[in-house]
Amino acid sequence: MIFPSYIFVLAFLPLVLCGWYLIRSYRAKLAFLTAMSYVFYGWLDYRFVALMLASTLLDYHCGRKIAETNSPATRKRWLICSIAGNLGSLGFFKYYGFFTQSCAELLAVIGIDASLPVLNVVLPLGISFYTFQSMSYSIDIYRGQCKPTGDLLLFTAYVSMFPQLVAGPIVRYSDIENQLGTLRHQKTNHEQICDGAWLFVIGLVKKIWIADVLAPVAALAFDTESSPQMITAWVGTLCYTFQIYFDFSAYSDMARGLGLMMGFTFPINFNSPYKSANISEFWNRWHITLSHWLRDYLYIPLGGSRCGTVKTLRNLGITMFLGGLWHGAAWTFVVWGVFHGALLMTHATWKRLTRVQLNRTLAIGVTFVSVMVGWVFFRAHSLEGAGSVLAGMFGMHGAEPFSYVSATLGISFPGIYEQFSGMHGLAFLLFVTVLTFGAPNSEEIPKLRQPIVGVAMGTVAVCTLTTFMNETPFLYFMF
Template sequence: MPITAIVFFGLAKSRLLKAATYWLILSSIVFYGYWSPIYVPLLLISVAGNFFFGYWLNLTESGTKLAKTLLWLGIGFNLTILGYYKYAAFIVTSTNHIFQIDLPVPDITLPLGISFYSFTQIAYLVDSYRGETKSGYSFSTYILFVVFFPQLIAGPILRYNELIPEFKKLRNFVFSHKNLAIGSAFFTLGLAKKVLIADSVSPWVNTVFSHASDLTLIEAWFGAIAYTLQLYFDFSGYSDMAIGLGLMFNIHLPINFNSPYKATSIIDFWRRWHMTLSNFLRDYLYIPLGGSRKGELRRYTNLFLTMLLGGLWHGAGWTYVIWGGLHGLFLITNHGWRKVGIKMPSFLAWFLTFNAVVFSWVIFRASSLNEALEMIRAMLGMNGISLPEKFQVLLPWLSYREVEFMGFPYLPSDYKQGLMVLILLLAVVIGLPNTQQIIQRFQPSWLWAISLGGIAALCLISLNRVSEFLYFQF
């Protein structure tokens, strides 16, 4: 990052703007290839192919048969690449299971960020078909739009009008102390979310989910809440880091999270969680399917199909499909309730929404449908309740209520501290300002410098642990 920024702004200051652009492209490709260079050609083929389709769509009148053909060929091009690398093994495995056959399952490693750069470029092709990308830009600008390293691996999912105009502004080639300061603050807070919080909670989650069939009520809820928090701090942390890195280069990437666990309905949740994906699903899937324009039954069908496909986008597995379908049903229920016109008390609305999200995250996290069902059984108390042995002396009458006094073998050894940490983190995500709200109060001062410097130092000390982002191969 420092080398990339120094060379980029050095070239720009010398008025070598094309060279600065080429340098940023090269740096982004090197960054992507650092994990596995063999997938760099695939990325470049995807970029070149989509630029070709977009170029011809810009030369073709919107709505014509030729334009529609080019659009579907372009979408097919993206879905073929995505389908092979992400879903081929899933399709073969499911076929073997359903028809009781033994087809060889391909051993395919999922390329980094393939879902993100595929969806970004599908959105670009649709915008080209609609005539929204006809302003002139070069291939170098387009490739930077796709491979710009802060957002390449895990988003946010970008649209043409959100990034390409940014690369064409001359002032964005001028080093900005203000943007560096704000970007560094964003990046530091995002890194802290990932390294100090999400990675600390991760071992608790892994232990609980790996013993799903042996859990009791408290252990199951501990694991479910821990994963709910881990996923938020992990993915929103990445998004904050991407925004911060973008700002260091004077590029404004869109906000991707807005306190989703404060939502008081599932509709509200999806306006706050992974906002760029929600916007993509709405604008490029739900509305083209007909949205709410063709009656209530069609509206609910479109909602369900959109979320079902949104679940499949997240991963090649039936748990992801069921998770998406479940959120589709939640949204249908939410819209139906709104039509009834009865206003629910805010706390009850939040409580129901949050619990619906927690139960659905269990399915999302589980390695199999059976594991998800075991977790949910335990969360509903169907596997019984266990308490520490010392409670047997204080509450002996609970022994007759099917309560066992065996402790919590799958919780941290200091489970009291673990519970307090989860309660504190819940209070943070529900009651405190989010990253962008904190940054709005940012003012260069010694207090900010010392606070952010201290957080950054703690993050660097914690980097001896190797832990991938949860969305790094989506």
């Protein structure tokens, strides 16, 4: 079950909202939320419900044990237990195949034929998100930044909360603890539900009418056997750059919207990242909850920027390397992470060495193109594929005649038969560019409350409904 699907919009969501506002008892509300979240997750992949439950129980138990004792050694032992359990399951399900294959290839290079056991392990949906979420709970208790809950039901509801379960935002326990507590006295807040509806519909529109429309054009550069030529490579990469932003931020909008409809405020995950004037600013605007998680639980414990230039650069590199690996078990993601690490290091060095300030528009352009080049690694199926697209972008496979654009770079909108020509496609791309750089983002859009706007929004929602037949999962579902 994904958000833009008939089963979710026509059955699951109305059922959840009705149940949520009809149930008055606090514990019944929590139980209902947990049950529906498990139904939601089980619908996506029932095989891993037990895994999520195990992760929940582990961190609940570890959190309590950490808080129960004052002995630093014991506290540390329970923390290690929590981290090992979470990273262990993440490592097994997400990275086992990658590591065994990489080891075998490495050994083959030095002439050792190692037949390591191959397991076709299926990646449980959302594991990267909920393990980070529940792990942060144990770490925060260890650091004394939050208190453990004695309510298993509440903690299970927190870990499994369906709106943000599969692809974030990564919500820390301290972010939501008070909100879960106030459920006892929750009153229907129409303002908040309005905001939620706005965000949900904006997310739907971004996903269906922007991200999914751009996806096939991006595929022309990345999913073909032949090497893409210059126009295809640039247009394809540009389309992917917008696709991933509109796709992922759409999910975050919908997650936040659903949260608001139920009375929860989740942290903001995107803040017009492509308007950033440097790479550091970009990471403060892109996937903010992950950036902050990596900052608080990895970069700062490594020493952050407090131990001299060299160590700061090292810490940036390590953080982004692991950030890249978090995204996926493939060398392409590792290179993407390292590339961003290198950009951050370059930026940090630049800041220390010179006081030169680029013109903001130019700086935004340079940052955007750098990020775009990074997406080539992120999107490509292999490093060779990424190399091929990059070579295409730099004209090493030649350039197509401009007539090629109208012949092959056409777009089509879901639910509409007509295939628009390449020139229309370019016009649409221009529109998306203006939207990205010139328009307010989902949080900034004024959320009008006039009934006539409500009618328009209902109409837009019905229009998006007509496009749900080909359920296209969100890109971040694979992480």
